[in-house]
Amino acid sequence: MSDISREYAEYVLRFLDENSYLFPQFALKKTNDELILLGSGGFSSVYEMYNKERPELPFTLKVTGFSKHTVSSEEFQKTSRVQWILGQESDYIVRILDTRELALKFDENGKVTDVRDVSKEIWEETDETLHLQFVLMEKLDRLIEKDRFGKATLLCRDLNSEDEVLKLALQIGQALAASHADNCLHRDIKLENIFRDPEEMVYKLGDFGVAKWAENGNAETVVYTDGYGAPEIERRFSESYDATADIYSLGITLYLLLNNLRFPGSDGYYAKSEVQYDPEFIFPAPARASEKMASIIRKMCSYDPKDRYQSMNEVLVELSSVTDRDEGEYSADLISLSDMVTETYREEKNDESDSDSGHHIKTRAERKKEQEIVDILYKEDSAKYFAVITVLMTLMIIGFRKDSTVALNWKFYILPAAVILEALFLRIKEFHLFFGTAILVFCVISIMLIGLTVPHIILILAVLSGRPVLTLSGGLSSGIWVVLAVTDTLKYLEFIGRWHMGWIFMIGLFLAVFGYYRMRYYWKNNYFTKGDEIPGNVELLDE
Known part of the structure; x- marks a missing residue:
């Protein structure tokens, strides 16, 4: 006032x-x-x-x-x-x-x-x-409180868990689905406009003060809150916008709740527009989000409206698949999800739910149990292949490279450490493209300065594979070779190079890598398709 x-x-x-x-x-x-x-x-x-x-x-x-x-x-x-x-x-x-x-x-x-x-x-x-x-x-109760300096504090401590954020997402998502069904765009979705009913323990969307009834689903007037507004509104690169703008705003809201109230590219509750609205900016995963939740939020917040979910109903379908709860817990709250999804989205997902295929349609609990088995067996086999591939790569380097002086040259020995770090980035799906490109460039420079070696080839192929297991094996095997050279232990393995056994290890390596990819394909596409029984050595967590 x-x-x-x-x-x-x-x-x-x-x-x-x-x-x-x-x-x-x-x-x-x-x-x-x-x-x-x-x-x-x-x-x-x-x-x-x-x-x-x-x-x-x-x-x-x-x-x-x-x-x-x-x-x-x-x-x-x-x-x-x-x-x-x-x-x-x-x-x-x-x-x-x-x-x-x-x-x-x-x-x-x-x-x-x-x-x-x-x-x-x-x-x-x-x-x-x-x-x-x-x-x-x-x-109703507010979710956040801001002081006079703009610093935000989360008032609802339950929202420190992803399960509670998911609950909020499903409930506010249904509010938006109802609004969009009446051709009404909210246009100001943010934490300040979401409230919690302390009696019913549910979340509610409020403040439709700038809502717009759009007969054809599109609006043109520019209304947004910094950081929450969709790029097509904030950057004004489109003459009109639709429900996907609300989807972007809800995605940012979820991002904030799972990222300690920090906007993308920012270290506080304030937006850095030059970063967040850069077309090339890749949203880092929220600090406390699971991989599945982070993937959904990133798609909701895509720069191009066409790359986002095209309806709130599609978002609800994806969000409902994140929960670890038994199937049916949200069934009373959710509208019939099979009827909500758009035709385009249904075509993209029909291979997951083909009711005419003759197969039994499994519940979420069954799918979760099967996925646990697949994850356990896949991790066990991946660990075995990782060990075998690393040993074979190490022996092949020794067999092809008798001169170990290159291992003591800094222009080479920093490469294995960098490749191991690249494997970590691949695992967490962050910065790996930029970092991997930098490694390849340095490999080329290293080859120009000290000559082409087998370890160079192994490291380049490991980075190009784009697989965390193979990348880590390449970096670790080269690192082991460097350690053996530095500690003068290679002399005990000179017979490998003297007898030209590198070819044998190369063939073994080829078979191991081939087997690794076959194993990945098997677990991804064939498991449980022929009524496989649960292996006796696999123990599942109770539901």
């Missing part, structure tokens, strides 16, 4: 409340005769109210206008009605109970002299007139 002091604004609110200009069945709640201000921001302030007949029931009153900034009466009524209707349709949208729109006039001493109901009377707005808009809503 920059134009009017808080004290004067509360004098006006008291006057309106005591003279029943607001909502007759409700009254402003006070503590020590002071109005309870729940929060303020932008152009609005929120106060606590109660029902006179049932004082134990809390409500909130959103007031806009003391800063001399209101939307038109037509727009106010339209957006309020949209939220009222959607609140009746969805359990995850903040319910509006009633609205008021008043015009006030004052005398030279600042006392209220006239109050008009804008919805019932025609009035002329002047500099001496104060136009106020009121929305009476259910009282």
Whole structure:
């Protein structure tokens, strides 16, 4: 309330409340005769109210206008009605109970002299007139709190877990799905507009103040909050936008919750637009997100709208697959997901759910159990192949390279360490393209300076494989060779080079790598397709 002091604004609110200009069945709640201000921001302030007949029931009153900034009466009524209707349709949208729109006039001493109901009377707005808009809503808890420096604090500690963030995502996702089904774009999805019902323990989407009803599903006016707005709105590279803009904003909201309230490319609750909205910027995975959740959020936040999920229903389908809960826990909450998904998305996923194939359609619990078995067996076989490949690579290097002086040259010996680091980046799926390219460039420089060697070839092929196991094997085998050379242990293995046994190890290496890829293909495509039984040495965690 920059134009009017808080004290004067509360004098006006008291006057309106005591003279029943607001909502007759409700009254402003006070503590020590002071109005309870729940929060303020932008152009609005929120106060606590109660029902006179049932004082134990809390409500909130959103007031806009003391800063001399209101939307038109037509727009106010339209957006309020949209939220009222959607609140009746969805359990995850903040319910509006009633609205008021008043015009006030004052005398030279600042006392209220006239109050008009804008919805019932025609009035002329002047500099001496104060136009106020009121929305009476259910009282819910905020998720975050910001201090005067903009630092945000998470108020709901349950959201420190991915399971709770997933719950929020599913519920707010359903709120958006209901909104989009009515051709309504919210356009201001952010943590400040999501609330928690402390009684029902559910999350609700509020503040449809800038929502837009779009007959053809598209909007053109530029409305967004820094960091939450989609690139096509913030960068204005498109004449219009659609529901995918809301999907982007929800993706950023989930990103923040799983990244300690830090925007992508930022170290706090503030956006670095030049980074986040760079077309070449790759979103780092949220700090506390699982691989599956991070993948969904990244797709929601794709720079190009065409690369995002094309409907909120598609997002809900993907989100529902993340949960580790038994199948059916969210079934009462979710709309029939098979009916929600779009045709394009169904075509992309039909190989996962072909009901005409004659195969039994498995529950999520069954799929989870099978995946656990596959993961266990795959990890066991990967470890075996890793050990075999590393040994064969080491012996092949020894067999082909009797002169170990190159191992003591810094232009070579830093390469194995770099390749091992590249294997780590491949595993976590971060920075591996940039780092791998840098390694290949340095390999070429190293070859130009000290000559081509078998270890160079092994390291280059390991990086080009793009597989963490093979990359790590290449780096580790070259590293072992360097250690053997430095410690003068290679002399005990000179017979390998003397007898030209490198060819034998090369053939063995080829067979081991071939077997590794066959193993990957087998676990990925063939397991459980022919009714395989669970191996006796595999123990599963209880569901």
